[in-house]
Each structure stands twice: as C-alpha cells, then as structure tokens.
Amino acid sequence: MSLADEKYLVLTTFRRDGTPVPTTVWAVPLDDGKIGLWTSSGSGKAKRLAHTEAVTIQPCDARGRVTAGSEPSDAVAHLVDGAEFAAIQAKVRAKYGFMTKLTKLLNSIGGTLKRNRVPYGDRGIVITPST
Secondary structure, three states, X not given: OOHHHOOEEEEEEEXXXXXXXXXXXXXXXXXXXXXXXXXXXXXXXXXXXOOOOEEEEEEEOOOOOEOOOOOOXXXXXXXXXXXXXXXXXXXXXXXXXXXXHHHHHHHHHHHHHHOOOOOOOOEEEEEEEOO
C-alpha cells in the first residue's frame, strides 16, 4: 500500500528556523506516485511551504500517532490552484465523503466563535516523495 492510500498522514513542514511542525492530513493518490491534499491558504502549513518545500510524510491515525514500524519519508511539496487543485478537491471529496462537509461546518462554526474566519480547503498541495 502506498502512502497516498493511507487514510491519514503526518505532514511535517518546517519553520524558517528549522523547527518541525507535524500536521495530520487527508491524502489522495495522484499520477506518477505523487500525493495530493488540500489546505487553507491561511494555514500555517501553507505559509511554511511558501519559504521551504522540504517536508516529511508518514502514515498515522486520526490523532497524528504514527503507525508502528513506519519511517518518515522525505518529500518535496508545493502549493497549487486551478485545475490541479480542482482534481485534488474532487479526489478528496470522493475518498472522504461526508467528513469533508462536517469539517467545513466545524471550521465555519469555529471561525465564527473565534471571530477569525479562515478559508476552508481553498488551496491544494502536491507532494512528491523522494525515491
């Protein structure tokens, strides 16, 4: 089973000072062994990817606990929009179904309560694992 077939992955991005920041994400397989996911343009991972595209990925559970016996894989990630994002968005909705609607609702409620609305899933990320 490839990493893109896992239900959840830990995507670790890096701050400017090199500090790793792990985030649990949904992932879908793309062509040529690449992995796609979506995020908010206002998310920390999108901001961190703007200055470094080096990431690591590893299978995990919904809480971000890495799968026993797995090792992190080095990869390169970049933000996408347009047709590439639309393809990722369709695959995420097909794979995760109702959960995409539920998380969007929870994001809206949380943004309203915190008075800090952040766009939901408006950017795509394409990850190219190192071989």
